[in-house]
Amino acid sequence: MRRAFVAAAATLALVLAGTPAQAVAAAPGAPGIGDPYYQDYGNGGYDVSHYDVRLRYYPDTDRLTGTTTILAKATQGLDRFNLDFLLTVSSIRVNGWAATYERQGDHELVVTPARPILGGQDLTIVVTYQGTPSQVDVNGYTAWTRTPDGALAVNEPEIAWWWFPSNDHPLDKATFDISTLVPNGTEVLSNGIMPRPPVQELAGWTRWSWRSSKPMATYLAFLVIGQYELRTDTAPNGQQVINAYSDRLGAFAEPARASIERTAEVVEWESGVFGPYPFEAQGGVVVPPATLGFALENQTRSVYAAEFFRRGSNPYVVVHENAHQWFGDSVSVNHWKDIWLNEGFASYAEWLWSEYTGEGTAQELFDFYYNVLYPADDPFWDVIIGDPGAANLFDVAVYDRGAMAVHQIRLAIGDDAFFKLLKEWTATKQYGNGTNGQFQELAERISGEDLDGLFNAWLYSAGKPLVVDGGQDGRASQARAASAPAEPVSFQKIKDSHAQAATRGK
Structure with a gap:
């Protein structure tokens, strides 16, 4: 006992004295989190639990000033670490002490704290x-969009770089508080709930505050600033629904409202298919025409x-983006190659x-796409x-061949196993990350089927695969050549729901 006490006392004395033993344990955090497509996205050596982002935005000049406080824990001893960020930094403090910093590469900010960080230490x-985000680019590209009356911080796989420093990868999720000071009469939309109503803090300036209490990937944090009509309601599950519509929608306004106002209905239906809705609020935002080439979840x-509403109402895009609340947001990719x-x-x-609304069965849609x-x-x-591959991350095949692959899985294992699979996947991986391989393992465990051939053909092989014959019970049997049906009524709306999909991010 005495030897143990002496050893412990000696260790404490070394820590208090700040001996070189601490410095030996400290090392640089990795400049990337390990994604094979984007090797310098995210960072190693720490895990973020919360972002507090406080901004002031000047719509007339696109100038942004801000202070972001990051709460994290070191996962190793650190003598320096990286943040993903592009704007001009005025100062960085780590645990209250001024830190030094330097640029490295196109979006890496290398931070050297005044004191080495111990593994397990809170940060x-x-x-x-400050900066003008629309004037900051990487290789000629900017993810920040300036609009006639404000701005959009909406993109995938990268957007955080332009408005807050972060560990920018879905493997490091965190909760968020986002508050933005803007001129009176300007609206600000972001994630989650409003913990307080907008409040005037300065003459002519109002602060909007938003809070996300569930873990969120950095690219899913968004900011929409401009002139918007807000509509607030209560969903069937008791949650607040906040939808917003640009004042500049013109002829798009009514079909947009006829679609987005169905969000609570869509979420209720999807909760029956995928399991309980995983987040604290619901809603949608429609931005001015000619400012964004996609929808993002x-x-x-x-x-x-x-x-998306140029031909009239389009509930399919609402279904698509809200399905991502389970597949993509709650259960996020482990690496970007898992985008399917x-x-x-x-x-x-x-x-x-x-299928649910009687506008065309999933089999009819599969047959039309396939044949x-x-x-x-x-x-x-x-x-x-x-x-x-990174170049095809948002190729239309990831969407359409992806949907066909899901239908083939459904036919191969039968409806009972398939819908059980959807709910078990979203429940067991909630607020985490998943891989294609893990999904196949779960599908095989639930169904008792060997799905190697199906996954290899539909996910990992070039060329047009043969199809599964669902038969009476959806079990796999010999390949068949499906007859080509007439185009379903819903086909054009479904195609519209991911039009210009290739413009999502890079």
């Missing part, structure tokens, strides 16, 4: 900064390009909605959706 990192509140788990299932949710839309010689079939 409070405060970064003060920002956690709790998706953002939609006005052009996001887009394939969100696209298939549209097919299930079509009519994509002939065997179409380069569409060359994309390996289970590992598409």
Whole structure:
């Protein structure tokens, strides 16, 4: 006992004295989190639990000033670590002490704290900064969008770099407080709930505050600033629903409202398919025309390009983006190569909605896509959706071949096992991350089927695969050549729901 006490006392004395033993244990945090597609995205050596983002935005000049406080824990001894960020930094403090910092690469900010960080130590990192985000680019590209009356911080896989410093990868989720000071009469939309109503803090300036209490990937945090009509209601599950519509929608306004106002209905239906809704709020935002080329599933509140409603109402895009609340937001990719788990299932949710509303069965839609839309010689079939490569991350094949692959799984294992699989996946992986391989393992465990051949053909092989014959009970049997049906009523709406999908992020 005495020897143990002496050893413990000696260790304490070394720690208090700040001996070189601490410095020996400290090392640089990795500049990337280990994603094979984006090797310098995210960072190693620490895990973030919360972001507090406080901003002031000047719509007339696109100037942004801010202070972000990051609460984290060191996962190793650190003598320096990286943040992903682009704007001009004024100061950084780590646990109250001024830190030094330098740029490295196109978006890396290397921070050297005044004192080495011990593994397991809590970190409070405060970064003060300013800039004009629309004028900051990486290789000629900016994810920040300036609009006629404000701005959009909405994009995938990267957007955080332009407005708050972060550990920018879905493997490091955190909760968020986001508050933005803007000129009176300007609205600010973001994720989650409003913990307080907008409040005037300065003459002519109002602060909008938003809070996300469930873990969120950094690219899903968003900011929409401009002139918007807000509509607030209560969902069937008791949650607050906040929808917002740009004042500049013109002819898009009514079809947009006819679609987005169905969000609570869609979420209720999807909760029956995928399991309980995983977040604290619901809603959607429709931005001005000609400002955004896509829709994005920002956690709790998706953002939609006005052009999705150019032919009238489009509930399918609402179904698609809200399906991502389960597939993509709650259960996020482990690495970006697993993107099929996001887009394939969100696209298939549209097919299930079509089936539910009587506008065309999932089998009709599969047959049309397989036999009519994509002939065997179409380069569409060359994309390996289970590992598409960074250049094809948002290729239309990831969406459409992805939905077809999901339908083949459904036929192969039968409806009972399939719908059990959806709920068990979203429950066991809630607020975490998943891989294609883990999904296959779960599908095989629930169904008792060997699915290697199906997954290899549909996810990991080029060329047009053979199809599963569902038969009477959906079990796999010999391949068949499906007859080509007439185009379903819902086909154009479904295609609209991911039009210009390739413009999502890079």
